[in-house]
Amino acid sequence: MPFDVREFPGAPSEDRAAGRRARRLVASWLFGIAFMVLAMIVLGGITRLTGSGLSIMEWDPIMGALPPMSHAEWQRLYHLYQQIPQYTLVNEGFGLDGFKQIFWLEWTHRLWGRLIGFAFLVPLIWFWVTGRIERRLRPFLVLLFMLGALQGAVGWFMVASGFFPETTAVSPVRLEIHLGLALLLYVALIWTGLSVLRPDPDHMAHGRLLHRLAWLCCGFIGITMLAGGFVAGTHAGFDYNTFPLMDGQLVPPAYAQLQPFLRNLTENIAAVQFDHRLLATLTVLAVAGTFAIGLFLRLPPWPRFGLLALGAAGAAQYLLGVATLLSVVQVDLAAMHQAMAVLLLTSAIVLLHATRPSPLAARR
Numbered sequence: 001m002p003f004d005v006r007e008f009p010g011a012p013s014e015d016r017a018a019g020r021r022a023r024r025l026v027a028s029w030l031f032g033i034a035f036m037v038l039a040m041i042v043l044g045g046i047t048r049l050t051g052s053g054l055s056i057m058e059w060d061p062i063m064g065a066l067p068p069m070s071h072a073e074w075q076r077l078y079h080l081y082q083q084i085p086q087y088t089l090v091n092e093g094f095g096l097d098g099f100k101q102i103f104w105l106e107w108t109h110r111l112w113g114r115l116i117g118f119a120f121l122v123p124l125i126w127f128w129v130t131g132r133i134e135r136r137l138r139p140f141l142v143l144l145f146m147l148g149a150l151q152g153a154v155g156w157f158m159v160a161s162g163f164f165p166e167t168t169a170v171s172p173v174r175l176e177i178h179l180g181l182a183l184l185l186y187v188a189l190i191w192t193g194l195s196v197l198r199p200d201p202d203h204m205a206h207g208r209l210l211h212r213l214a215w216l217c218c219g220f221i222g223i224t225m226l227a228g229g230f231v232a233g234t235h236a237g238f239d240y241n242t243f244p245l246m247d248g249q250l251v252p253p254a255y256a257q258l259q260p261f262l263r264n265l266t267e268n269i270a271a272v273q274f275d276h277r278l279l280a281t282l283t284v285l286a287v288a289g290t291f292a293i294g295l296f297l298r299l300p301p302w303p304r305f306g307l308l309a310l311g312a313a314g315a316a317q318y319l320l321g322v323a324t325l326l327s328v329v330q331v332d333l334a335a336m337h338q339a340m341a342v343l344l345l346t347s348a349i350v351l352l353h354a355t356r357p358s359p360l361a362a363r364r
Contacts, residue, residue, distance in 0.1 A: 030193035052102035172233025287314035306351030
């Protein structure tokens with residue numbers, strides 16, 4: 001059975017129906033993997049907030065999937081953790097029970113990553129063998145699997161930075177690389193799933209304008225999320241817990257205290273948090289402008305859905321960000337803030353995909 005029956009205009013109606021079912025099945029699989037990646041991003045944020053990410057001192061992609069099975073194994077892992085600065089400077093004396101609490105969160109995070117790989121590879125092989133994936137898509141899906149495997153290695157590269165002397169957390173720069181790859185993988189999954197499910201773009205008036213605005217929103221959202229990674233990496237959210245002022249001013253006095261100036265963008269808590277606030281405000285303004293313009297356009301159902309989702313997610317995300325800041329980074333609010341950021345990006349991607357020009361229009 002060919003995957004894309006549009007290549008065979010004379011195909012029987014039964015084959016066309018089977019092709020549509022295959023597309024829906026493949027798209028559902030890709031969206032499911034994307035949801036797992038979203039959960040992985042949120043889990044990673046929680047491990048960062050709770051300081052759990054350094055609790056496992058070994059990287060064993062295969063046997064590491066098994067939890068400690070004996071008291072002796074727990075003691076061995078605890079002894080390894082006691083050798084790093086985070087234990088001596090932050091958690092000294094919290095005992096084996098305290099170690100288990102942070103261990104299980106990091107172990108779950110790593111196990112979830114393995115499950116994503118399994119949930120991607122096994123259906124991929126089955127779809128491939130049964131001809132449900134069109135040939136032109138196969139190399140890209142293999143590339144996505146390799147990107148997911150690379151993400152695991154980058155995760156360990158990030159964790160290893162927390163073992164340096166006098167270091168109690170992972171490197172913010174390595175954290176940023178890890179987050180950026182996760183977002184890239186997520187966006188690729190969503191876009192591919194949408195392309196499989198809706199291979200033909202909608203025809204609409206003013207679609208090019210809305211498409212460009214969607215690009216603008218995607219850019220602002222992505223940069224703001226990466227700036228949020230530096231906020232998490234430097235624990236900047238635990239300072240300046242007022243809004244909209246910081247230390248009584250719009251721009252905090254300590255914004256440029258480091259030299260050379262570029263260090264402030266990644267190391268200075270005042271600058272890192274202000275930059276995130278500023279980018280978040282610009283993002284919500286871009287989203288609001290896109291939403292307002294889109295409301296005056298006659299849109300087909302799918303682009304209108306993307307527009308409405310973008311507006312709702314943008315407002316919710318900004319409010320969650322303020323609430324997280326005022327709560328001094330309460331874990332549940334921070335997790336919701338991170339999850340909503342991904343959902344906001346998703347809505348922008350949906351709008352971008354729904355307003356993309358047809359291949360003929362793109363050549364003009």
